[in-house]
Amino acid sequence: MESFMQYNPTKLWFGEGQIKQLQQEVDTHGKRVLLVYGGGSIKQNGVYDAVMKQLRECEATVIEMPGVEPNPRLTTVKKGIALCREMSIDLILAVGGGSVIDCAKAISVGVFYDGDVWDIITRKATPERALPLGTVLTLAATGSEMNNISVITNWEKNEKRGWSSPFAYPAFSILDPAYTVSVPRDQTVYGIVDMMSHVLEQYFHRTEHAPMMDRFMESVLLTVMEAGVKLVDDLQNIKHRATIMYAGTTAFNGMLSCGTDGGDWASHQIEHGLSAVYDIPHGGGLAIVFPNWMAHCAEEDPSRMKKLAMTVFGIEERGRSDYEIAMEGIQALRQFWDSLGAPNRLGYYGIDDQRIEELVHKSFMKPSIGQYKVMTRDSVRDILIRSLA
Amino acid sequence: MESFMQYNPTKLWFGEGQIKQLQQEVDTHGKRVLLVYGGGSIKQNGVYDAVMKQLRECEATVIEMPGVEPNPRLTTVKKGIALCREMSIDLILAVGGGSVIDCAKAISVGVFYDGDVWDIITRKATPERALPLGTVLTLAATGSEMNNISVITNWEKNEKRGWSSPFAYPAFSILDPAYTVSVPRDQTVYGIVDMMSHVLEQYFHRTEHAPMMDRFMESVLLTVMEAGVKLVDDLQNIKHRATIMYAGTTAFNGMLSCGTDGGDWASHQIEHGLSAVYDIPHGGGLAIVFPNWMAHCAEEDPSRMKKLAMTVFGIEERGRSDYEIAMEGIQALRQFWDSLGAPNRLGYYGIDDQRIEELVHKSFMKPSIGQYKVMTRDSVRDILIRSLA
CATH class of the missing domain: 1.20.1090.10 (Dehydroquinate synthase-like - alpha domain)
Known part of the structure; x- marks a missing residue:
């Protein structure tokens, strides 16, 4: 065995109906929520409605950012950073699979970085803090919901880069297997x-x-x-x-x-x-x-x-x-x-x-x-x- | 599978020589350290010296509390609570096996509780905060170094009770297998x-x-x-x-x-x-x-x-x-x-x-x-x- 440090602060809520935990998490982390999601499948399978119901009940202010693409793009990350700053976001809530979560991770550390967030993704700059990030997982695949890793694509340069940071762990992740039954x-x-x-x-x-x-x-x-x-x-x-x-x-x-x-x-x-x-x-x-x-x-x-x-x-x-x-x-x-x-x-x-x-x-x-x-x-x-x- | 919440915030430093991480942990959690240990075996096997060397180098103030017994006793817990209050302790450092760590956990939550700490151990009272706790493990057995569980014995009543609290996770634990080679x-x-x-x-x-x-x-x-x-x-x-x-x-x-x-x-x-x-x-x-x-x-x-x-x-x-x-x-x-x-x-x-x-x-x-x-x-x-x- 080699020496190691084991540390993973993500709180995982697993099981059917665990979306109800969202309210206490919003109470903990803040009411101004940036809701990040992808191409809209969550509107067809009911996940969007289930999330919004919880957010309404705890009186959160929700700013929506749909349209995160598979192999999420640097341009989308930048759009999210601008939204967080403009709307004084407290909590980023990523609802989707690995792409959506990876994008949200980059937004969460980028908000507090003065330069181009691509510096962080290419490991030229080191994040020192991040906005709290929660996730509601809709695709079982990448593990991004409980790690500090993210992969972002820069299409101007045709580069796909993985990066990580101790600040990129989701604060919480809600995993309801029923939210994945409609995955083709x-x-x-x-x-x-x-x-x-x-x-x-x-x-x-x-x-x-x-x-x-x-x-x-x-x-x-x-x-x-x-x-x-x-x-x-x-x-x-x-x-x-x-x-x-x-x-x-x-x-x-x-x-x-x-x-x-x-x-x-x-x-x-x-x-x-x-x-x-x-x-x-x-x-x-x-x-x-x-x-x-x-x-x-x-x-x-x-x-x-x-x-x-x-x-x-x-x-x-x-x-x-x-x-x-x-x-x-x-x-x-x-x-x-x-x-x-x-x-x-x-x-x-x-x-x-x-x-x-x-x-x-x-x-x-x-x-x-x-x-x-x-x-x-x-x-x-x-x-x-x-x-x- | 049943629904569950998975959450474990303990940071584990594992491997030979990891005691060096103690300095940054003391810097993070505070310099006034209550050093809790057992019958003195750590003075024979060199662990005490290794810990004290790190604490000296980061200029910690160390208050020692030796003598925690196997099947740790309520009376010992109470002694520790009094010491923490009297000496304005920032960080409890438990050096030993499960008994020492379990005792330190009870001290850490007891410090902020006004009544008899036995109330917490018998689950009549719920802790709401705790002093930060670090551990240096010298016996592989109980797992107390990375969980929120503790077992305390009340000899007046001949009762041995397990209890747990979300505040009883060690903030960090240092696991050096070399520290266990002298275990008989x-x-x-x-x-x-x-x-x-x-x-x-x-x-x-x-x-x-x-x-x-x-x-x-x-x-x-x-x-x-x-x-x-x-x-x-x-x-x-x-x-x-x-x-x-x-x-x-x-x-x-x-x-x-x-x-x-x-x-x-x-x-x-x-x-x-x-x-x-x-x-x-x-x-x-x-x-x-x-x-x-x-x-x-x-x-x-x-x-x-x-x-x-x-x-x-x-x-x-x-x-x-x-x-x-x-x-x-x-x-x-x-x-x-x-x-x-x-x-x-x-x-x-x-x-x-x-x-x-x-x-x-x-x-x-x-x-x-x-x-x-x-x-x-x-x-x-x-x-x-x-x-x-």
Whole structure:
């Protein structure tokens, strides 16, 4: 085990009907609320009405900011910052999935920063405070509801950047699995791929001895697979929605990396490059890239892929080499994602090798990516080429 | 899954050398420090010196309160409250195991309460604030370093009572596994039994569908057993000390009960009765009582005992009844604790059936105990009689 600091101050309200907790949270954090949401699905599925009912009952003043896009944009963040300042907002309430929450996080720290908020997102500036942020989650996927991480896209520069800050934890998050039953099958699958990727990325650590964390990560993967395969054929099933929703939060709230080196996030970086250039769904991109990242890395060191194959996919040794077992595990992961209907090649999105050098370039938004295997431009190119067809 | 609120604001600093973080914590919380500790073992193993060095370097004013006893006493809590008031303490720093931390928690909430702090411990009064509390853990066992629970004994009344409050979370806890290498074998074993009991008590829930939590709990048990059996023959091994230390924290920081009914804590209540009357080590009492509680309950409903037998002890069905499988699992747990050298009968502490009615009475410090099986006085008597020899 390695040294670590564990700290997560987000208060999670989980379960059907927990929206009623919103009133005491508004009482605590302030009555002037910026309501941030996306394309309007919350108006169709009743979540908007449920939130507004609570806000009315506690006599909050609500300023609405709809229209946050998937892969949320810097321009939208700036619009939110201006609104907060102009309207003297006390509390930002993000109602939606990871994109809406990530956008709201950037707004919450940007309000108190004098310069361009892109400085914070590119880690040139460090936030020192933030407006309180609450979330009402409507999509199980990113884990943003209980972590301090956010990803923002700058379309002027075709750059998609992840950033974090101790001030970016939501003060509270309300997770009602009933709010996710109207999520369509493809989005549900992307969410499952995203949360599994978060666990897998943490699983590919190089810490010698982290037995409890390894078991926890295997537990999340087994649970997501078991519930996920049932859920995609039974989208209204509240029991499976609940399991998947809480698994998504647990997958990426910091707990699974306590005592490890944090794992390897190169495949996320490569996917960020992809969706910065092509604006494809993050979960779709991951389903394509991740197994190819694994296969690329297994050629050099298949040890963790082998462990995954045996513990999660039940593959037996039967006298074969570590590499053979690893590859069988990767194949099992591909088959599982295929069985849900996730895409497995870039061609699915009409992406060919035309802009491959640009994709390689966009993957290196940090000076170094990869830890299980440090990526060169050649490695990223190899992974992208494996991903084409 | 059931509805829940997940919230744990304790900041954990884990790893060798993390004592250096104490200075910034004192800077944050205040320089007038009440240093609470136990019988003085921290002066022999160097922990006292390491703590004092940090406190000197950040120019803290230190008021010492040594002498907190195992099964910490109400009289000691009251002494601490008086000291805090008299010396205008900013921060209570508990250096020790669960007893020292539990005592410090009661002091921290008692300082701001006008009446007798026993009112808080018996849940007749509700704390509304607390002095900040930090801990430096020297014994892996109770999990008190990252939860809001405390157990205090009132010797005038022979009552041992657990209580909790949202204000009783430590603000920070420093966990250096090197600080536990001098813990002798018997105390190490008691700690292992205590943390396993915490997990088992949460495991015996009646929530129909909590697959991730079940796997997490099985993960903690498997990890503790794997590391524990090695550690007791290699007490200086820092790797196993680290695994056990963090497992003890995880076992009881609230995470394992998210979405379940919380499990069944009757065996803890019965043990509290035992150690209130006989002042035996908590972990020793649990090792004796717990398997007998399981055997008693399995007669009525062996379902969870069977699941435990199969997932944690690797016992196979082979066409046997649920009860037979459950009993084989209970036997495997007994054998594991026996193999560590834990006591397995009350006779080990010279306890016979003389005061058994008093023990039954002392187990019912709450109106109702038990949830997997609600205990009657007859059930508790049966469990105690099974525990005698």
